[in-house]
Structures are given as structure tokens and as C-alpha cells.
Amino acid sequence: MSHEVPYDEGYLNMDLLRFTTAGSVDDGKSTLIGRLLYDSKNTFEDQIEAVEATSKKRGDENVNLALLTDGLRAEREQGITIDVAYRYFATPKRKFIIADTPGHIQYTRNMVTGASTANLAIILIDARTGVIEQTCRHAFIANLLRIRHVILAVNKMDLVDFSEERYNEIVSEFKEFASRLDNIVDMVAIPMSALHGDNVVDKSEKTPWYQGPTMLYHLETVYIGSDHNHVDARFPVQWVIRPHSDEHHDFRGYAGRVAGGVFKPGDDVLVQPSGFTTKIKSIESLDGPQEQAFAPLSCTMTLEDNIDISRGDMIVKANNPPKKDQDIEAMICWFSEEKDLQPRGKYYLRHTTKEVKAIVQEIKYKVNINTLHKIEDTSSFGLNEIGRVTIRTSSPLLYDSYRRNRQTGSFVLIDSQTNETVAAGMIV
Numbered sequence: 001m002s003h004e005v006p007y008d009e010g011y012l013n014m015d016l017l018r019f020t021t022a023g024s025v026d027d028g029k030s031t032l033i034g035r036l037l038y039d040s041k042n043t044f045e046d047q048i049e050a051v052e053a054t055s056k057k058r059g060d061e062n063v064n065l066a067l068l069t070d071g072l073r074a075e076r077e078q079g080i081t082i083d084v085a086y087r088y089f090a091t092p093k094r095k096f097i098i099a100d101t102p103g104h105i106q107y108t109r110n111m112v113t114g115a116s117t118a119n120l121a122i123i124l125i126d127a128r129t130g131v132i133e134q135t136c137r138h139a140f141i142a143n144l145l146r147i148r149h150v151i152l153a154v155n156k157m158d159l160v161d162f163s164e165e166r167y168n169e170i171v172s173e174f175k176e177f178a179s180r181l182d183n184i185v186d187m188v189a190i191p192m193s194a195l196h197g198d199n200v201v202d203k204s205e206k207t208p209w210y211q212g213p214t215m216l217y218h219l220e221t222v223y224i225g226s227d228h229n230h231v232d233a234r235f236p237v238q239w240v241i242r243p244h245s246d247e248h249h250d251f252r253g254y255a256g257r258v259a260g261g262v263f264k265p266g267d268d269v270l271v272q273p274s275g276f277t278t279k280i281k282s283i284e285s286l287d288g289p290q291e292q293a294f295a296p297l298s299c300t301m302t303l304e305d306n307i308d309i310s311r312g313d314m315i316v317k318a319n320n321p322p323k324k325d326q327d328i329e330a331m332i333c334w335f336s337e338e339k340d341l342q343p344r345g346k347y348y349l350r351h352t353t354k355e356v357k358a359i360v361q362e363i364k365y366k367v368n369i370n371t372l373h374k375i376e377d378t379s380s381f382g383l384n385e386i387g388r389v390t391i392r393t394s395s396p397l398l399y400d401s402y403r404r405n406r407q408t409g410s411f412v413l414i415d416s417q418t419n420e421t422v423a424a425g426m427i428v
Contacts, residue, residue: 014090017224020099020115020147022138023124028155032124032194033087033098039201040091040216084114093220104134108369108384111141112333112424116410119224120149122215123174127160127191131173133370139174140369143181144331144386144426146406149222150178151215152189157207158196164209167191180372183403186222190215228295229405233261233269234322235293235315236352236408241300253284253300254309259352259407260400261317262294263301270318271307272398277318278305295407312354314398322398322408329364329390329428331402332413334381336422339415341381341389347422349393351411357394358413364388381423388428402426 023029087098099114101107115121121142125135142150152174160166171189178184190199191207192215198204201216213221241253263269267280283290285299293299301315309315316322334341341360349358365374366387381387402409413423 014093014095015224016095016097017120017219017222018097018099018118019120019122019219020101020111020118020142021122021124022101022111022115022142023153023155024104024126024132024134028126028194029100029124032122032153032155032192032200033100035194035197035200036216037087037089039197040089084110086114091216091220096219106384108137108141108386109333109335109424111138112145115141115145115147116406116424118145118147119227120151120219120222121147122151122153124153124155125170125174127154127156127163127166127170130170131177135174136177136372137369139178139181139184140367140372143178143183146183146403146426148183148227149186149224150184150188151218152187153194153215154189154191155194157191157198158193162191162198162204162206164207167210188212188218190218229260229400230262230294231260232320232322232400232405232408233263233267233315233317234259234400234405234408235263235301236354237309237311237313237315238353240310251302252306253302254315255298255300256353257298258293258295260295260405262292263315264292268318269303269315270321271309272314272316272321273324273396274308274313276305276307278303278307280304312352314352316398322400324396324398326393326396327361327390328393328397328399329388330411330425331386331388331428332381332423332425333386334383334423336415336420337383338418338420339422341423343379346416348414348416349391349397349411350414351397351399352408354397356397357416359392360389361392362390364390389425391425399427401428 021029085100087100089096099118101111101114123135123138154167154170190212191210192199194200198206199214201214203214235258236256237254238256241255243251263280263283265280265282269280270277281302281304283293283299283301285297290299343360343363345360347358349356363378365376366378366385367374369386400408409427411425412421415422
């Protein structure tokens with residue numbers, strides 16, 4: 001028998017990159033995702049055979065890789081509410097989750113939903129049409145959601161004869177728009193043809209003037225370790241564990257997921273909102289006791305002292321606690337088709353593991369996403385609109401700005417009558 005490490009173990013410990021794709025209708029998004037799956041050998045042979053047969057039947061010149069990813073299109077056309085198709089694939093270097101969202105303006109909320117957990121956004125541009133309004137909107141949303149890494153995929157280069165000049169024109173136009181945004185720190189532009197596979201997984205001979213990486217290579221190697229906040233220690237408590245068994249009679253642990261910073265046994269910690277201080281006794285995870293815990297690890301902490309802690313409380317470090325306030329200012333994206341946002345509207349606000357009642361006090365402005373202009377005299381918000389509001393909560397929230405921490409800086413609003421999620425918010 002061989003004593004090699006089983007494949008699964010290495011696989012489970014592999015780095016995970018979540019990315020989102022955005023492009024307008026015929027930019028070739030489905031073909032691009034199909035090409036990624038096909039060329040990185042992430043498709044089953046029977047799927048490939050079915051796609052080849054269907055392509056032939058339809059009279060397509062090439063194998064239509066879009067068919068690999070178009071299964072959900074039929075459902076999408078029936079108007080399913082917030083539809084984000086998540087696809088999963090892996091290479092020997094990394095695991096990936098793709099959030100594939102539709103690109104039209106009426107799907108802004110889908111894009112916000114799909115991009116909210118992403119580390120990277122692929123923004124597709126058709127080399128023939130160049131930077132259009134939708135490109136700017138996708139970049140704005142990626143920036144709003146603090147996605148630090150962007151791949152500008154200049155697709156359909158085969159239709160402009162792989163012109164270096166055309167490619168440079170598009171990239172400089174996009175950079176000019178992106179310079180008005182403040183969160184995108186790392187932008188890589190790649191000339192490609194998803195249809196023929198140029199620069200998607202394999203380097204293309206048709207772009208000798210392009211010296212950069214292929215798309216898959218960049219996805220495998222982009223460094224995302226610094227995207228989590230490892231400075232501000234934040235541990236929202238999800239669950240208090242009291243087994244009540246004879247064996248663990250006195251055990252009391254606090255389970256949750258680290259939202260920021262690093263925790264170690266022996267650290268002095270502060271429990272908010274009560275303000276009690278204590279020390280961490282131990283940190284347990286599914287893999288046994290841990291020497292340290294940082295985002296996004298799920299774990300259980302035990303503390304030296306017996307303190308009254310419940311779901312919605314937060315364990316932090318005293319030297320930099322989160323802000324604590326009942327009045328917050330936030331950018332929100334409105335999700336509801338049924339109802340518009342009204343000033344003085346009453347909602348439930350869900351933030352980390354806490355839920356409170358909330359009232360929208362004032363609508364400051366809405367943003368015209370295509371021009372970035374602020375629309376100031378506005379009294380309500382409709383579906384897919386984005387803007388800035390002030391909210392008052394029934395009890396104080398423990399939060400950071402979304403810019404500092406995506407976990408402790410985001411929330412959702414829920415309609416108190418219908419229980420529908422009506423908005424996603426990012427605390428300013």
C-alpha cells in the first residue's frame with residue numbers, strides 16, 4: 001500500500017478564490033467561463049460530448065462552450081428573483097467559486113449579491129464596442145463592494161485582428177474611468193478570444209506583443225491574503241455551546257467565525273456591548289485546538305471568566321474596539337420590486353450575528369451609476385438604485401466602516417411585514 005497523503009487532504013487545505021464575472025449581453029461571458037472549465041480540464045467527458053453534439057446540431061462552426069454554462073439561462077428568463085449562478089472548479093493550485101451574474105441594468109442587485117463575497121472581478125469588454133456604460137457600472141459596483149482585484153478581459157480580439165492599438169485604446173479608456181474609483185488596487189488587462197481560447201488558459205501566438213499572464217495563471221497566482229483585515233480583532237458570537245453532559249459539565253464555549261484580526265489563547269479580550277474584560281483560555285476548531293485564529297476561520301473560544309455572553313455580542317481586543325452607535329450612515333443597494341424605500345420606513349437590520357429594529361431617517365442622495373453623478377433631491381429609492389442614507393437602530397451596533405472590514409461593515413435590511421430582504425448596505 002502506498003502512504004501518500006490522500007488527495008482530499010491537500011485539496012481541503014487549498015486556497016480558495018471567489019470571483020465574479022460581469023459583462024453585457026453578448027460580450028462572451030458564458031463562452032469565457034465555458035473555456036476556463038474546458039481548457040483547465042474541469043468538465044466531464046459526457047458533458048463535452050453533449051456540448052459537441054448540440055453545437056453540431058445547431059450548425060455552429062466551433063464547439064459552443066457557452067452551452068456548458070447556459071443551463072441556468074432558461075430559468076433566468078422566467079424571472080427568478082435574485083439569481084446568481086455559482087460554479088465551482090479547481091486546478092492543482094487553487095479552488096475557485098465563480099459568481100456568474102447577468103449584466104443588464106435591471107440586474108444590479110444580482111451583481112451586488114454575487115460580488116459581495118468576491119475577491120476578484122472579471123469585467124468583460126467586447127473589443128469591437130470598447131468601454132460602454134455597462135462597463136463603467138460594473139466597475140463602480142466592484143469598487144463599491146471593495147473588490148480589490150480586477151481582470152479587464154478584452155474579449156473577441158479575433159474580430160479586430162488582434163490589434164495591439166485597439167487593445168491599448170480600450171485599456172487606457174477604462175483606466176481613465178477607474179482612476180475616479182478608490183478601492184481597486186490591482187488591475188490586469190488581458191487581450192483574449194474566449195471562442196478560440198487565446199490567453200484564457202493557454203498563451204496565444206496571435207498576441208506576440210502581449211507579455212502578461214493568461215487569465216487562468218493570474219487567477220491561480222493573484223495574492224489575496226491581505227484582503228482580510230488582520231489588524232482589528234473581531235469575533236461576532238453566533239452560538240453559546242453548553243453541552244450539559246456529565247463529561248463536559250462545566251464547558252461553556254462561544255462559537256462563531258473570526259471577522260478580523262488574530263486571536264490567541266492568553267490574549268486579553270473585551271466583550272461588547274457589556275464591556276467586561278477577560279482572557280482567552282482556548283480556541284478549538286474542527287481540526288482540534290488552535291494556536292491562533294484569524295479570518296475567515298470558524299471556531300469556538302473558551303474564556304477564563306464566566307461572563308454572560310449571547311448571540312449578537314462581539315469579542316474584541318480592548319486596544320481597538322469597533323465603533324458603537326445607534327446612528328449609522330451607509331451606501332445601500334435597493335433590492336425590492338414590490339416596495340420602494342421610504343424615509344421613516346421601519347425595517348429589521350441584520351448585521352453580523354445581531355438583528356435589531358431600524359428606521360431610515362434620511363435619504364442623502366442616489367448615484368447615477370453610469371456617470372457617477374449624485375442626485376440629491378430624492379425622496380425614495382426603487383429597485384436596483386444605489387445611494388447614501390442615514391439609519392437609526394433600536395440598540396447600538398458594533399461596527400467598522402465597510403472599507404476597513406467587509407464583514408463588520410455590511411448589513412441587510414428586512415421588511416418587517418413581508419420578511420423580504422429589501423436592501424444590502426455598506427457602512428460608510
